[in-house]
Amino acid sequence: MNATRSRPPTMGDIAARAAVSTATVSYVLNDTPGNRIPEETRRRVLAAAEDLGYVPHTSARSLRTGRSDLVLFAMPATTLGPLASRFFTGLAEELRALGYTLILHGDPEQRGAKAARAWAGLRPAAVIAEGRRLTPSAVSLLTGAGAVPLALGHAPRKGVPALVLDHFGMGETGGRHLVEQGCTDIAALVPRAPVVKEMGEERLAGLAKAAAGVRVRRTDMDETPEDAARVVAEWAEQGMPDGVYGYNDEFAGLLLGALADAGVDVPGRVRLVGTDDLPLCEMLRPRLTSVGLRPVLSVGEVAAHIAALVSGEADPAESIRAWEPELRRRGSA
Amino acid sequence: MNATRSRPPTMGDIAARAAVSTATVSYVLNDTPGNRIPEETRRRVLAAAEDLGYVPHTSARSLRTGRSDLVLFAMPATTLGPLASRFFTGLAEELRALGYTLILHGDPEQRGAKAARAWAGLRPAAVIAEGRRLTPSAVSLLTGAGAVPLALGHAPRKGVPALVLDHFGMGETGGRHLVEQGCTDIAALVPRAPVVKEMGEERLAGLAKAAAGVRVRRTDMDETPEDAARVVAEWAEQGMPDGVYGYNDEFAGLLLGALADAGVDVPGRVRLVGTDDLPLCEMLRPRLTSVGLRPVLSVGEVAAHIAALVSGEADPAESIRAWEPELRRRGSA
Structure with missing residues (x-):
């Protein structure tokens, strides 16, 4: 069995079934203004189209009108x-x-x-x-x-x-909150992957503007638990920031797990803000503060x-x- | 300015520019087998098409061949x-x-x-x-x-x-693990939303097969933190299950949060398995055991x-x- 090779019904098939010309079928199906098709013929054409399972071709419409939908x-x-x-x-x-x-x-x-x-x-x-x-x-x-x-x-x-x-405004909103909470040493996670890196840099620029009066460090990170653990281990050596802006909620979530594993209290020692306000924020403990978008x-x-x-x-x-x-x-x- | 109203270049435009017939353009652009277009003409047509920024119309191809790509x-x-x-x-x-x-x-x-x-x-x-x-x-x-x-x-x-x-096999895999871990009273979360409910029921059927020897309770749940808290509160009254199959990782994640809030130890008191093996599993503490798909x-x-x-x-x-x-x-x- 291979039903897939059958030819889709055309306006010509409808015309043959309804015993009218193809032009008449076209007039009826396209509802061309100004045509004078008798109501009885119109119904016969529509019934034949229905019987044959005719589907108007979106692309054929686009060829006719010069633009698709x-x-x-x-x-x-x-x-x-x-x-x-x-x-x-x-x-x-x-x-x-x-x-x-x-x-x-x-x-x-x-x-x-x-x-x-x-x-x-x-x-x-x-x-x-x-x-x-x-x-x-x-x-x-x-x-x-x-x-x-x-x-x-x-x-x-x-x-x-x-x-x-x-993106700039999202980073700015996250940065403003961390500064208001008293943070003076803020690390901003920036993703390394090419497609999202530019988004991360726009968010970082917004954060840097809002946190102009305090220290801001850029921390490049892969979206993996291993790299989150590496970041926390490096901070433990070089000095822990008191605020972290997580680029997005997934980066913040991975970092929150790595901070928990290292025994670093959130929000007591490090305050953490994500971005996107994903459902994920409600699954983590502590629940994740995040920058969302209000329509x-x-x-x-x-x-x-x-x-x-x-x-x-x-x-x-x-x-x-x-x-x-x-x-x-x-x-x- | 409204550049968007301009007409896309047609084969006729290419024909005019290359000083050949439209049929010749069609032969060249479609690489019609058996045509005998001289190489010099072929090059002129392709150059004209390039100059005009002609883009072959995927839909026009579909009208010609009866099938699109x-x-x-x-x-x-x-x-x-x-x-x-x-x-x-x-x-x-x-x-x-x-x-x-x-x-x-x-x-x-x-x-x-x-x-x-x-x-x-x-x-x-x-x-x-x-x-x-x-x-x-x-x-x-x-x-x-x-x-x-x-x-x-x-x-x-x-x-x-x-x-x-x-889906059946995924539920079965999760159920088998819980039984192997010694669970004798397993609650299976099933989503209430219409689109995913049927998937949840297929996973539940697989779980029920694997856990045929122990108690299995169906627990309908919305994907909200509030409903996860309600589920845990009801279990606290009616008796806590010792195993939970979370339908998917999001449901399991919400439930893990609600169990933590209620002071229920995972995996000590309740063992929890999700499905889909999302990145989320690595963000939660404890990390979430999950049923993934091996290609x-x-x-x-x-x-x-x-x-x-x-x-x-x-x-x-x-x-x-x-x-x-x-x-x-x-x-x-």
Whole structure:
């Protein structure tokens, strides 16, 4: 058995079944304005389409109208994380209500024209990608292919609409809290992995601004329990910081475990702040204080803004600010 | 400024620039076998395509060949989790090497024909979806549209190729370990949320088989710290189990926190096993013993099997068994 080789039904098949011309089928299925198909014929065509299991081809629509209803979210699935995946799911729902289909294009490492060519091959209406991947050549390739680029990240680039994720502000919020708690020697964990390192450096820059009056040390770390143990052992020799900004909750969680193993009291000896406000914060003891994002716009408003960019009704120079950093205080700091 | 309204370059534009017919452009760009285009003309066409930034339209290819190079992974991004997202990213890479583009279609709740119609609209070559969403009407709609359905889950269904995720075996592995550790009163956490509840029940069935000789209680729970505290409070009244199977690591993590707050020693008084072997296991104290999945096939082998299903070279009756459940022993049990 191999049912998969069967040919999908075409408008021609529907025409044969309903005993009308293919043009009539096209008029009916596309609901072309101004056509004068008798109601009885219209019903016969729709019944034949239903009987044959005809599915309109999203891409054929895109060939006809010059634009598809696809919105591409270009992000490696592995760096999606709980926050981004919740946003993705909500956005998919809201965009569907507006007639768009959101899909995740999970190509891992490409950036620039090479990545943009792969995205543009699907003829999307819009492409949401991290700002660093939207190089000038990627942007011109996408706009040339009729797709609106939308840069996800901190720094808006001229002429490219941005969906702002304020990494700088998140680091700043965490740093401010540690300083307010009396910390005078703050270590900031920065991930070593290439994809997330730049995010870590933006968060570090925000922290450094908020903690300008005290000592700030940069501590590069891999996301492994072994490297967390190494970091704590080095601090034990060189002097323990009194505040740690954990880049994200996973780094903070690994460090909290390593501090517990070394007998260092949190928050008594070291205060610890994570970022992202993941469910994880409620599993750890002490519970992890973290910097979360408070929605400023609803997901529906973000979807409407994206649709307006596609239709040319929104100003591409205007950034979308959907979230504000906000401290979620728990036991660790 | 609104660069997004510009029309993408067409084969007609390339023909005009290269001073050849559109048919010649089509022959060259599609590398149609048997054409006799002179080498000099071929080069001129390719140069013109390059100059204009022409991007071949994935969907146009699908209209011509009747099949696109898209493989759809239909799963809500929020239920993707670290395991599935790592698999997704690896599979995207391996499928790309075989000429396919893997995209995530993150529609959240639909199943059956309604969901299948949305997937089929993209004319994918294959659709990977949880088995429960691939109802008979969804399967016939997909195969009718030329897409190979691939069911993700425990129970292979007749005629539908399956990518087996052995939830039953995972529960069985966790249960066997608890029994071996001497537990005689095992509570199994089952999530209440509709999407994951069925997975939880498959894992519970596996656990019940392995723990047939001892008491097994089903404990329904929401994934919140409040509900974990309620569960522990009820156990404190009704009698504490000596073993807990945590459905997944997040449920086990929340429960571990609630047990710590109630002063219940793990593993001294209660042994606790999670599932999925998430990085989280290394952050908790005690570290969480968990059931992980050992790869039996490489991601490349899975990709090659999917490609063979699409080309009709693989037997659809044969399931793909890519993973085996495996206990990862740590401090909690």
